[in-house]
Amino acid sequence: MRIAIASGKGGTGKTSISVLLAKYLSFESGQEVDFLDCDCEAPNGHIFFQVHLTPLKTVNIFTPKVDTSKCTFCGKCSEICRFNAITVLGNKVAMTFPELCHGCYGCFRVCESGAIKEDPRRIGKVYAGRHEDGATRIHLVQGVLRIGEAMSPPLIKAVLEEGEASSNLVAVTDCPPGTSCPVVTSIKGADLVVIVAESSPFGLHDAAILTKVVRRLGLTFAIVANKVLDENTLIHEWCAKEGYRYLGGIPFSPDFSMEYARGGDIFKAAKRMPEIEEVLCRITKMVQER
Amino acid sequence: MKIAISVISPDEGMSAVIDPRFGRARHFLLVDIDKREVVKKVENIDAFNMGHGAGIKTASKMVELGVDAVGSGFVGPKAFSVLSAAGIKVYSGLEGSVSEAIKRIASGEIQPDSAPSSNGHW
Ligand code: SF4
Ligand code: SF4
Numbered sequence: 001m002r003i004a005i006a007s008g009k010g011g012t013g014k015t016s017i018s019v020l021l022a023k024y025l026s027f028e029s030g031q032e033v034d035f036l037d038c039d040c041e042a043p044n045g046h047i048f049f050q051v052h053l054t055p056l057k058t059v060n061i062f063t064p065k066v067d068t069s070k071c072t073f074c075g076k077c078s079e080i081c082r083f084n085a086i087t088v089l090g091n092k093v094a095m096t097f098p099e100l101c102h103g104c105y106g107c108f109r110v111c112e113s114g115a116i117k118e119d120p121r122r123i124g125k126v127y128a129g130r131h132e133d134g135a136t137r138i139h140l141v142q143g144v145l146r147i148g149e150a151m152s153p154p155l156i157k158a159v160l161e162e163g164e165a166s167s168n169l170v171a172v173t174d175c176p177p178g179t180s181c182p183v184v185t186s187i188k189g190a191d192l193v194v195i196v197a198e199s200s201p202f203g204l205h206d207a208a209i210l211t212k213v214v215r216r217l218g219l220t221f222a223i224v225a226n227k228v229l230d231e232n233t234l235i236h237e238w239c240a241k242e243g244y245r246y247l248g249g250i251p252f253s254p255d256f257s258m259e260y261a262r263g264g265d266i267f268k269a270a271k272r273m274p275e276i277e278e279v280l281c282r283i284t285k286m287v288q289e290r
Numbered sequence: 291m292k293i294a295i296s297v298i299s300p301d302e303g304m305s306a307v308i309d310p311r312f313g314r315a316r317h318f319l320l321v322d323i324d325k326r327e328v329v330k331k332v333e334n335i336d337a338f339n340m341g342h343g344a345g346i347k348t349a350s351k352m353v354e355l356g357v358d359a360v361g362s363g364f365v366g367p368k369a370f371s372v373l374s375a376a377g378i379k380v381y382s383g384l385e386g387s388v389s390e391a392i393k394r395i396a397s398g399e400i401q402p403d404s405a406p407s408s409n410g411h412w
Contacts, residue, residue: 078350084343089353089376097368100343 001287002036002163002171004190006214008206010177012198013226013250015039016260017279018174019048020270021194024280025170025287026136034171036163037142038186040124040152045174047263051129051140058125059143059158061103061151065119066094077107077116102151122146124155126162139168152176153185160186170287179209187214191290193221194283197235199228199249204238211244222286224279225249245286248279292329293359293381293395294318294352295388300331304389310363312382313345314338319388320357323396326389345369352378359402361391370406382407 005018018035026033037043046053064077064086073091078084085101088094098121108116124145131138141162143155156176163171175186187193193214197207207223214221222245225235229252239246250273259269270276296315297306304326309315316338320330332355337347345365349372352360359379373380379402384391394400 084340084346087346087350087372089350089372093375095372095375097343097346100346100368 001169001290002173002190002192003283003287004173004175004187004193005196006175006183006187006193006210007177007196007198008179008208008210009198009203012177012196012203012207014177014196015044015048015174016256016266016270017194017196017224017226018172019045019266020276021280021283022138022172023136023267024277025172025284026138028284029170030135031170032130032137032139032168034163034166034168035138035140036159036171036173037140038156038159038173038182039176040143040145040155040159040182041176043142043144043174046129046140046142048266049131049138049140051131051138053127053129053140053142056126056128056141056162057158058122059155060120060122061101061154062105062108063098063101063103063119063121064096064107064116066096067115067117068094070113070115072113072115074112076110076112080106080110082106099150103154123149123151126155126158128162139166141166152182156182156185160189179206179213183210184213184217187219188217190219192283192286193219194247195221195223196226197223199225199232199235199252201234203227204234207235208238211242220286220290221245222247222283227252247282247286248275250275250279291323291358292320292356293323293361293392294320294332294355294357295361295384295391296363297388303328304387304392306388308361308363308384308386308388308391310385312360312362312365313348313369315348315362318352320355321388321392323359323392326392326396328388343368346372349373349376349378352376359395361395364407365403367406370403380407 022035037045075088078088128141143159176182228249256269296309300317318332337344349369353376361381
């Protein structure tokens with residue numbers, strides 16, 4: 001059972017909800033829960049669980065290197081590459097742009113003269129650690145993208161594979177922001193996607209885009225409104241209008257934000273906000289329904 | 291010498307306005323510098339719509355067109371490396387009309403670049 005926490009917009013409270021949910025689920029079930037931090041550009045779940053992380057593996061992707069002594073400059077590799085990561089000029093130059101390469105092996109497969117060799121590129125590392133605090137136990141896995149690297153999906157896959165290999169029954173995935181490949185990779189195969197929508201026009205806009213992606217992938221989802229100011233019902237109304245499952249609204253709390261920003265005890269801060277527990281309880285119910 | 295210049299309004303010939311972007315320019319005019327006249331109009335729609343690597347695509351197109359030089363506002367590093375590998379000169383920092391730019395290039399006021407003029411995303 002994997003629950004993915006995603007948002008579209010950044011800074012809506014994905015990590016907060018993920019961390020709180022993982023702890024809640026572990027406490028309620030008395031079992032260890034996997035926390036899969038797929039936000040590989042800035043993984044930060046470990047701060048709140050205070051786990052000691054150890055490196056598990058390095059993730060590489062294929063990038064092509066052209067052996068010009070074998071190359072016939074036929075241009076087939078450059079034709080198939082959707083990312084312009086390889087280009088052939090006339091009949092003398094074949095250039096590669098590794099930072100654009102998605103490692104799909106397309107060029108490698110179409111090259112008939114065996115001129116394309118593999119030149120692996122390190123994209124990042126997977127780390128893991130365990131947290132135990134009274135009745136809660138968390139097995140945390142995170143991917144850390146190499147600085148300067150832009151291609152996170154293969155690293156995210158490696159993090160998810162660790163989750164699959166784990167014997168724990170429940171996993172919470174903290175997804176990256178946005179709605180492109182890294183998010184698609186992180187939510188694919190999830191049993192439930194919780195969309196954390198910031199209660200603002202911008203938050204609604206991005207949550208709506210993400211909802212389209214989630215629906216296109218045929219995934220079960222539900223929506224939480226976060227940072228709700230006063231009586232703002234923007235997200236709730238949107239859910240009602242579209243017929244989406246609404247899990248409740250969490251008010252904006254400077255107290256919680258400050259605790260989060262200094263990497264402090266957000267569990268304690270959350271206790272002062274009954275709306276959070278209500279939301280976590282509803283998510284748990286959805287998990288049990290399935 | 292034949293130069294391809296990125297333009298916004300290709301139908302205006304030598305008075306056309308230069309597009310500051312190289313990779314994502316929609317149109318190019320091929321100009322004969324010596325004769326000061328437009329030889330050909332070239333569309334660049336596919337690169338314009340490209341998510342990544344528009345500069346590389348556009349630069350490869352310039353190589354296919356067989357131009358001696360390109361002129362634009364900013365030329366990114368990837369496009370620059372393709373163009374220089376093919377021995378194509380790059381004139382950047384151009385603005386205003388094509389005819390003004392050609393004048394400045396012909397007089398030697400502007401020299402070809404030895405390094406890319408922007409660090410991408412143009
Ligand atoms: S497909 Fe192979 S032979 Fe053809 S240009 Fe590419 S590397 Fe060279
Ligand atoms: S592996 Fe795929 S993305 Fe990379 S250069 Fe080859 S065809 Fe392009």
